[in-house]
Amino acid sequence: MAQPAWAASEIRIAVSDIGATTRHSGGGLVDVLYARQLLEQEFAEDGIQVRWVFIKGAGPLINEAFANGQVDLAYLGDLASIIGKSGGLDTRLVAAAARGVNHYLAVRPDSSIETFADLKGKRVGLFRGTAAQLSFIDALQTAGLSERDLRVINLDFAAASAALAAGHIDATWGGNNALALAERGLARLPLSTKQTRDGAGQLSGLVLATRAFAEAHPDWLRRLLSVHRQAARWASDPANLDAYLELQSHQSGYPQSLLRAELEGAPPLSELLSPELDQGFVEKLRASVASARQAGLIRRDIDLQQWLAPEFLEQTRATATP
Secondary structure (H helix, E strand, O other): OOOOOOOOOOEEEEEEEEOOOOOOOOOOHHHHHHOOOOOHHHHHHHHHHHHEEOOOOHHHHHHHHHOOOOOEEEEEEHHHHHHHOOOOOOOEEOOOOOOOOEEEEEEEEOOOOOHHHHHOOOEEEEEEHHHHHHHHHHHHHOOOOOOOHHHEEEEEHHHHHHHHOOOOOOOOEEOOHHHHHHHHHOOOOEEOOOHHHOOOEEEEEEEEHHHHHHHOOOHHHHHHHHHHHHHHHHHHHHHHHHHHHHHHHHOHHHHHHHHHHHHHHOOOOHHOOOOOOOHHHHHHHHHHHHHHOOOOOOOOOOOOOEEOOHHHHHHHOOOOOO
16 A cells, blocks of 8 residues: 655654553553653654554554554554555564563453353453454464354453443453453453463564655664664563563553563563564464464465565664663
């Protein structure tokens, strides 16, 4: 799709807004970059403005923004990224934003649901078109189920949480919103991607750039990814764990106890926040593309070799400081 011209002195970055308060939050490295204004500082002397576009509508609306030439880059979940690319968006995958992100099945405290099989015929709130949907599909497949075995209701995370608390649905599949419900005693979490075979259903986050932006401003993109790499190193340093969790809690509105508990038993942050487009990340993405195709969420396959653009990130290894 054609990409209209952008302001020559502006970088527009779209992010799915997952915060629980009026503050913007994209989770993980996005919160580090945004709250500490690291990109703004990098480009300030050149008179280049960084404009963050936080979107509550998540992936589908970010894809619309890409299609209309309204943004240059995005931090986006795997399914929305896959749908956009399969649908013809001329994006390049330039870095990983996150990997191994867990999701949870939240049910009412008095619910008898304990397994995926127990969900047959039940009303499940699910944010369609987002990474949560692909996560749920992959998790269901471990039990030989699909969405067709359930009564899936399309609800965003906030609406699903409210509907579960009010008893209008039987379950919902989500991330921090599900953990928050459980912490408040409004839900149980009988299942999660922590328990699935080989981590089936764990999410990945991608950093996408339009081809037009990458070709017009390769130096800007390299500098942005260098800052991204530095932010990942800072967040991954065990000495900065408390500061990282405090920052995330402030931005997202979720308590530090919830965020800290999520890291228990998980791989180190140096792995979860690694920006590298390594073989493990690419193979997980390949499997996600296949899963999306099998579920009928996309109609065309994706040429990963054409989509991947690791050269920008690779060129930051020598310049990024610890």
